[in-house]
Amino acid sequence: MSERLKLKTDTLVGFIAVHALALLAxxxxxxxxxxVVIFTLGLYIFGVLGINIGFHRLLTHRAFSCPLWLEHTLAILGTSCLQFSPAFWVAIHRRHHHYADEEPDPHSPIKGFLWAHFEWLLVRAPDMKPGPMTDRYARDLLRDPLYAKLERRKNWMKVRLAFFFAGFGYILVRGGSFIEAFQFGSSLFIWGGPLRTVVVWHSTWAVNSVTHIWGYRSYNTPDDSRNNPLIGLLAWGEGWHNNHHADPTSARHGHKWWEIDLSWNTIQLLMLLGLATKVSMPSPNLAATYPKTKTP
Ligand SMILES: [Zn+2]
Ligand SMILES: [Zn+2]
Incomplete structure (x- = not known):
């Protein structure tokens, strides 16, 4: 670790605490x-709708348009995944695409697998401060009063904490003894909060680490991005990462018929409902732009 990087002790303690709570499951x-049902629904609602579709394909890459109420709803869902505010997440990811697998890339595995997976989140790098980062890479989001408000005084974290403890609300409305209600509330909290958060964390982190190391390359992009079938499934389509680096603004990451992309299928549903418009599709010129070569 460079001397200029300081350990974020609060983040490290938070990671350990949330993982420990998740293990209680x-x-x-x-x-x-x-x-279990809340956990499964949570993976889809917060991970797929919030992070994959909201933070990533919509806010970062503007791969489609939707009504503002829907965009804000998706953004709030993403905010509850404890992966930074919408504007800062977008800024980090745009910088990743800008410098993919070069020195300024915030989380490239050129500095090691663990660095790409989560170590980069644990250090206070001078060039990764939220203010300058969002100003440089996410100024469009800061013009929106909601995203600007979430940025101030860690308001995004307060939204997250409200979701985090919602499970215990059951204690107040559920009948039976206090112990029964407490046990049930604890179950919803552990499965729907920490466990779901940890699974979504590692799904997102695996896209940063695994899919820049292992997998096949359909396009000869200048970075090390890979299409990884396992992460493609586990991260609901985000693992077709070489496709994504070749065509970042496409709403569809799975290009071949068997590259299952459940996030894209959700966007298709939004299109059917008339809620997603101006949807970007994979460019027909990709194969010519990035002629396929053998994976080294
Ligand atoms: Zn990448
Ligand atoms: Zn991206």
Whole structure:
């Protein structure tokens, strides 16, 4: 670790705490089928709608347009994944595309797998301060009063905490003994909060680490991006990362029929409902722009 980088102790403690809470899901006392349902729905609602579609394909790359109420809803869902505010997330990701696998890339595995996966989140780098970063890369978002407000005084974190403890609300409305209600509320909290957060974290982080190391390349992009079928499935389409680097503004990341992209299928549903318009499709010139070469 460079001497200029300082450890973010608060973030490290937060990561350890959330992972430890997630591990409580292994204990039978915290199990409930309702918790499993909330976890599964949470993966889709917060991970797919919030991060993949909201933060990534819509806010970062403007791969489609939608009504402002829907954009803001997707952004709030993404905010509750504890992956920074919308504007800062967008700024980091745009810088990633700008310098993919070069020194200024915030999370390239050229500095090691663990660095790309999560170590970069644990250091205070002088050139990664939210203010200058959002000013440089996400000024369009800061013009929106909601995103600007989330940026101030860590308001995005308050939104996240409200979601985090929502499971315990059940204690107040559920009948039975206090212990039963507490156990049920704890189950919803552990499965729907920390466990879901940890799974979405590692899905997003694997796109930064795994898909810049392992997989096949359909396009000879100047970076090390790869299409990884496992991450393609686990991260709901975000693992077709070489396709994405070849054509960042496309709403569809899976290009071949078997490159399953469930985030894209959701955008197709939004199109059917008339909620997604000006949808960018993969450029027909990609194969000529990035002639295919053998994966080294
Ligand atoms: Zn990438
Ligand atoms: Zn991207």
């Amino acid at each position: 292994l204990l039978p006392w915290y199990f409930s089928w309702t918790g």
